[in-house]
Amino acid sequence: MAANRKLRMGMVGGGIGAFIGDVHRKAAALDGQIELVAGAFDIDPEKSKKVGRELFLDDRRVYGSYDEMIEHEKALPESDRIDFVSICTPNHTHFPIAKGFLEAGFHVMCEKPMTISADQARQLDKIVSEKGLVFGLMHNYTGYPMVKLARDMVRQGDVGKIRKVVVQYPQGWLATALESTGNMQASWRTDPAKSGGSGCGGDIGTHAENLAEYITGLKITHLCAQLNTFVEGRKVDDDVNCLLKFDNGASGVLHASQISVGEENNLAIWVYGEKAGLEWHQEYPNDLWVKPLGQPEQKWRRGNPFVAEKSAAAGRFMRIPPGHPEAFFEAMANIYRNFTDTIIAKTEGKKPDEIVLDFPDVKDGLRGMLFLETLLESAKSDKKWTELKS
Numbered sequence: 576m577a578a579n580r581k582l583r584m585g586m587v588g589g590g591i592g593a594f595i596g597d598v599h600r601k602a603a604a605l606d607g608q609i610e611l612v613a614g615a616f617d618i619d620p621e622k623s624k625k626v627g628r629e630l631f632l633d634d635r636r637v638y639g640s641y642d643e644m645i646e647h648e649k650a651l652p653e654s655d656r657i658d659f660v661s662i663c664t665p666n667h668t669h670f671p672i673a674k675g676f677l678e679a680g681f682h683v684m685c686e687k688p689m690t691i692s693a694d695q696a697r698q699l700d701k702i703v704s705e706k707g708l709v710f711g712l713m714h715n716y717t718g719y720p721m722v723k724l725a726r727d728m729v730r731q732g733d734v735g736k737i738r739k740v741v742v743q744y745p746q747g748w749l750a751t752a753l754e755s756t757g758n759m760q761a762s763w764r765t766d767p768a769k770s771g772g773s774g775c776g777g778d779i780g781t782h783a784e785n786l787a788e789y790i791t792g793l794k795i796t797h798l799c800a801q802l803n804t805f806v807e808g809r810k811v812d813d814d815v816n817c818l819l820k821f822d823n824g825a826s827g828v829l830h831a832s833q834i835s836v837g838e839e840n841n842l843a844i845w846v847y848g849e850k851a852g853l854e855w856h857q858e859y860p861n862d863l864w865v866k867p868l869g870q871p872e873q874k875w876r877r878g879n880p881f882v883a884e885k886s887a888a889a890g891r892f893m894r895i896p897p898g899h900p901e902a903f904f905e906a907m908a909n910i911y912r913n914f915t916d917t918i919i920a921k922t923e924g925k926k927p928d929e930i931v932l933d934f935p936d937v938k939d940g941l942r943g944m945l946f947l948e949t950l951l952e953s954a955k956s957d958k959k960w961t962e963l964k965s
């Protein structure tokens with residue numbers, strides 16, 4: 576059914592002055608497979624309507640709330656209603672919105688962190704498997720071709736047994752009390768009822784955790800965490816420092832921060848195995864540094880045929896030749912492409928290919944929440960190690 580038409584997308588969030596919803600709209604449109612047809616874009620119904628008009632949507636499908644959107648979309652003929660919803664709202668709303676759309680039979684693409692508790696994450700996991708629906712989680716950094724190349728080098732044994740992983744995500748934008756100026760993004764991120772128990776950990780620590788587990792294929796088993804709140808009066812952590820143990824015995828260091836003055840989005844990872852090291856920086860995403868034992872280091876560059884030869888998953892997503900940089904929009908588009916192709920395969924009654932199933936999902940969302948709850952527990956504990964129980 577879906578093979579000869581675009582998938583119909585609805586959106587919750589991404590209203591006036593919002594950040595990530597607009598990135599979703601552009602990324603989802605990149606491959607021409609998805610069409611935005613409906614939305615409840617803003618907590619303010621008037622603003623939602625305004626966004627709908629700016630996007631030339633049918634006013635009848637621009638809603639004042641997500642409840643209204645679920646009701647109306649569900650009642651439309653199957654040939655008109657949305658195929659999936661993208662949830663681009665603050666963290667505390669992800670669970671009720673995702674649950675509502677899943678229960679109404681819609682596929683879901685959700686922003687991270689998936690929920691604000693592991694219990695909510697388990698509930699979503701259960702609903703997704705019971706309903707047989709497709710659930711994507713926007714850990715967009717795993718959409719970068721050079722991250723996929725790194726993952727495949729690990730899988731192919733080029734790195735050898737992994738001994739150490741260092742992953743960081745420093746930012747500096749919350750180095751002052753930006754929330755007291757009325758800044759929308761800062762306000763809800765520093766409100767524990769809206770962000771979840773951990774501020775910096777939930778906002779960007781989960782990206783680092785997800786990236787480390789994706790590239791290495793390892794699972795974090797234990798944490799030793801220290802959380803800081805440097806800005807006076809702030810109610811959530813704004814700085815995270817954490818030691819990690821992985822299930823193969825490897826050690827790790829994860830640090831994330833929103834008070835690292837001068838840093839923008841300095842997400843980076845180093846993976847050290849017995850045979851080679853790997854290094855990737857989000858701010859220079861077209862390069863992967865490979866450092867084989869006893870040999871000069873190599874810089875692998877996105878877009879070259881040798882990248883595609885090494886990693887089909889990376890090759891699938893090199894849209895333009897080397898030297899024309901691809902970055903944030905394309906990485907998100909890559910997540911959308913695999914999510915979309917999975918929906919199409921399922922709609923046609925086919926089993927999606929492994930390469931297509933390569934996108935973060937509800938299980939990654941649950942891992943993220945388990946990581947966050949363990950992070951908070953460890954930070955309060957006097958014990959050196961706290962187990963990350965699955």
Ligand code: NAI
Nearest residue numbers: 588589590593594595615616617618663664665666686687
């Ligand atoms: P934002 O504050 O810029 O925008 C949130 C939008 O949601 C606003 O338009 C607001 O009116 C709307 N909204 C809130 N409650 C709503 C409701 N009940 N119904 C309809 N609309 C509602 O937030 P931002 O920065 O865009 O973050 C949104 C989500 O995306 C968060 O979960 C955040 O963690 C995640 N995010 C992910 C990024 C990534 O790289 N994957 C980057 C930035 C944010």
